[in-house]
Amino acid sequence: MSIRPIVMAALLLGGCACLAPGYSDVALEGLFNAERDFARDASQIGMRPAFLKHFDDDAVAFLPGPVRFVDYARAHPVADPMATLLEWGPQAGAISRAGDLGFTTGPSRWSTRGHPRGEVGHGYYFSVWSHESGTWKVVLDAGVPQPPPAGADDLPNMRTPIDFSRTTVTLDPTARAAARDALFAMERMPRALGVTLPAGAPPWRDLLGHSPILVQDGTPPLRARDVARWADAAAPTRIEWTPAGGGVAVSGDLAYTYGASRTIAGSAAPVDGHYVHVWQRDAAGDWKLKAEVDLPG
Numbered sequence: 001m002s003i004r005p006i007v008m009a010a011l012l013l014g015g016c017a018c019l020a021p022g023y024s025d026v027a028l029e030g031l032f033n034a035e036r037d038f039a040r041d042a043s044q045i046g047m048r049p050a051f052l053k054h055f056d057d058d059a060v061a062f063l064p065g066p067v068r069f070v071d072y073a074r075a076h077p078v079a080d081p082m083a084t085l086l087e088w089g090p091q092a093g094a095i096s097r098a099g100d101l102g103f104t105t106g107p108s109r110w111s112t113r114g115h116p117r118g119e120v121g122h123g124y125y126f127s128v129w130s131h132e133s134g135t136w137k138v139v140l141d142a143g144v145p146q147p148p149p150a151g152a153d154d155l156p157n158m159r160t161p162i163d164f165s166r167t168t169v170t171l172d173p174t175a176r177a178a179a180r181d182a183l184f185a186m187e188r189m190p191r192a193l194g195v196t197l198p199a200g201a202p203p204w205r206d207l208l209g210h211s212p213i214l215v216q217d218g219t220p221p222l223r224a225r226d227v228a229r230w231a232d233a234a235a236p237t238r239i240e241w242t243p244a245g246g247g248v249a250v251s252g253d254l255a256y257t258y259g260a261s262r263t264i265a266g267s268a269a270p271v272d273g274h275y276v277h278v279w280q281r282d283a284a285g286d287w288k289l290k291a292e293v294d295l296p297g
Contacts, residue, residue, distance in 0.1 A: 027099040031129055034136035035104055039088060046081025048073060056130060056137040062295055065274055066244060066258060069141075085113040088125065092213060092223075094280065094290060096249030098170070100131045103256065103278050103291065105213065105221075107146065122146045124215050126276060126293045128256045130247070139247070140258060142276050142293050144217040169252050176248040183257050183279060183287060184243040191241075193234035201238050205231040209280055209288025216294045237265040241275060255279040255287070261294070272297040 034054075041050035052073060055061075061069040088108040095102035105126045128140040171179065192201035205228050214222040214230065222230055239261065246257035261275040276293040 028093060028095045028102065030099075031093060031095055031102045031104065031131075031136055034129070035127075038138075039086075042086050047084055047086055048078050048081040054136075054138055055141075056133070056139045059138050060140045060245065060258065062142040062274055062276075064296060065260075082113055084110055086110045094254065094278070096251045096254035098249050098251035098253075100251070101247065101249040101254050101256070102129045102131075102136075103127060104129065105215065105291065108143065120148075122148050124221055126215055126291070128276075128278070132250075140256060140276065142258075142274075142295055144215060144293070144295060146218065146220065171248065171250055171252045175252070176250070179248045179252060180246050180255065180257070183246065183248075183255055186287065187241040187243045187257060187259070187277070191239045192237065193231050193239065194236040195232055196236045203231070204239055207289040209282060209290050212289055213291040214294075215292070217296050235265050237263055239263055246277075253281045254290075 038050060038054040041053060045053075051069065055069050057070055059069045060066045061072065063072060086108065087110070088106060091106035093102060093104040103126065105124070108123045108125050109120060110123075111120045122145070123143050124146045125141065125143040127138050127142075129136050130139045131137075190201040191204040191207070193204055208228060208231075211224045212227045214227045216222075240263075242260040242262075243257050244259035246255060248255040256276065256278050258276045259274065261273045263271045263273075265271075274295040274297065276291075276295070277289060278291040279287045280290040282288050
């Protein structure tokens, strides 16, 4: 599916979600407030200026492959940053125990400003944020087109709390780099979908953590048990990942990675694309997949 750059840019945003019963976290709410400020700026000063204000200087965006957004913006100036009206209804998020890394995801909607009855587009975005500079900044954004949502009341609450069962640690830069490289090595091992698995590829579902989120092109996002059901119902498929970048929280409990993907189903030609992963350590200290975004090539 071909999408104009302005529409792809409209997919690259984040948001907030309702509190889960009995759970409250000031740090996570701070991330959501930063995103509300982002949304307000997108409406008041335009999408491109808002992106540049709230993105880290080295932020990666998928247009459709990963690019440094600052470089993309310089190479693709826009005549009217106010031409497109972007709105979003955030659903989910998580944050590290150190409060330095988090993600948000949810549905988005865009239209031509001043023409509310004109053509409307829908998408689902996924944003990774860093607070290492002392201010929340987007370090990675990805998005996929989606069919129109059923309505806000029907959207599930997917807010993800911190895993308070883990012991707090503080990793120095060397340890964080080692943890990232270990995730890269794990991703380089092929995985498989379906009940009948290709030889030499352990099940993808074995990577899943508690209440995972799966975001894919053109279909509503899946969460929790629906993700495992989707994996088991899939035709036998081999998945190959080639990591290109990522980062690990100072507290060592949350991380993100991204790169190129290839899927091979039976005798069909390989399908190339891109992926984004968010990893969270479980109570045993193992990295588990909290979220995956599958992006077209």
